[in-house]
Amino acid sequence: MQEKREVIIELKGVEKTFRDFWLRPTVKAVDGLDLSVVKGEVFGLLGPNGSGKSTTIKMVLGLLEPSAGCISLFGLPPRSIAARAKIGYLPELSYLHPFLTARETLRYYAGLCSLDRRTAAERTRQLLEMVGLSDVADRAVGGFSKGMARRVALASALVGKPELLVLDEPTSGLDPVSTNEVKTLVKTLSKGGMTVLMTSHLLGDAEDVCDRVAILNHGKSVAEGRIGEIGTSLEEFFLAKVGEGRSFEVAPFLK
């Protein structure tokens, strides 16, 4: 019998409707989503573009307010400071202040995690070494390549030593070698007890890293299961649940 583990994230009947300036509903991005992520697992949120993955993550982080339903994070509301103190977040695009250097960026986020100067400096040094950016630590990140910026963003997400790591498309913009490094890192962190919630378009990546996945389509969860229990490849499982989609019909002038 499987032991009962602490639930880190719980979503019950969560909905999110975006509205325009006049408060008219424009799009229902998430529609009655139920989900739970337990301590120490790597949970993958999969789905096609526009399926509500990033919106779900932003609601979990307290950045967006659900239109209906409830979310708990470590048993607390997502907006609570105590809950967010345990989170590290890597967004889909590496949002960094271009005028700060890599070292200043990590110190800035260490400051937001309320780390003292010495701890911040030591963690900054270790993380820059981990992501292979020690040599360019004092260059402004505005001049970094996409892959380098991604590494800085990943290090920023880890500087607070989070209990929950939220990764939105973590391998986006990375070359195959870096992608492998990130996957190995996620597995290592998970073994150390860190809970990971990630989204990915790359089913191969999700298959390699995730313990459990949920597939979203049009804001609803259409399937959920453990990777080992799906009984088929994740890609086949995904296409069976989401559909093949339509292929582009080449515009006549391009023929």
Place this chain on the structure above:
Amino acid sequence: MSATALEVLSEPLALLVTMSSMALAALTPALHYHQFGDPSRMARDAGLSALLVGGLAYSVFCTVRTFRREVESGTMQMALSHSVSRRMFFFAKLCGSYAAYLVFAVTLASVSLTVVNGAEIGGALMRRGGEIRPIWGVSFALAVSAAVVPPVLAAILNRFAGFRFTITANALMAALSVAGIAYRFDARLAARFLPVAAMLLLPAAVFAAASAAFAARWRANAALSAAGLLFAAALPLMGNYCLPDVLYKGGSLPAWHFALALVATAPLAAGFAVLGAETLERRDVEGGL
């Protein structure tokens, strides 16, 4: 807060406003066609006008820009996913904008004081010899150098030592401007000029807080338009803001007048800051490229 101050000081726009205001303060009284016989007063008026107008432009543009960039580039999402309350974030950014504005104000007030000092010397020479010299050459050179030399030095330091251009230029401008005051320092003059300059910081603080509140809700253009409308509405109230009779008669600004201005503006700035913080607290944080 320090990251915001660095961000604002990194802005080429901020550097441009600072340089233009310094040039305005230094050049206006130095031009030879102003020959009404009171170059010192011309220098004071030019310096204070540059401080007010440049200060309002600096505080409004830079505050709106730093807030909107944080929203639109997605860095606000990153920050607010950490254990930081939205109110704290808003106030820290506003304080960062104030810190950068303070660098601007100190720079400009120092340059203006140097010019005013030079104009007093130039005026005295005029009265003695009738020579047309509305501003003393050394002070003029100091004031103009404080605006022109730092960008050149910053460019060299950027090229050969990797210093960040705009931040270095701003820091050098402030340092050179403050150093310029030391040349034939006149305590009586400083006591007359600086309290009035300090009073001009107060409306800029109100407009910065208002701009931040607008930027927490609207896009940059809408926030700037709202700040512009607010300025137009406030213009009639600013007519006699810091011109009590005592200044005409050669005295210093009375403390009660400064206190009155503080009492009038501080609640406004605080009110706008609270409005902005509450707006940010209640809305979804979106954005990102």
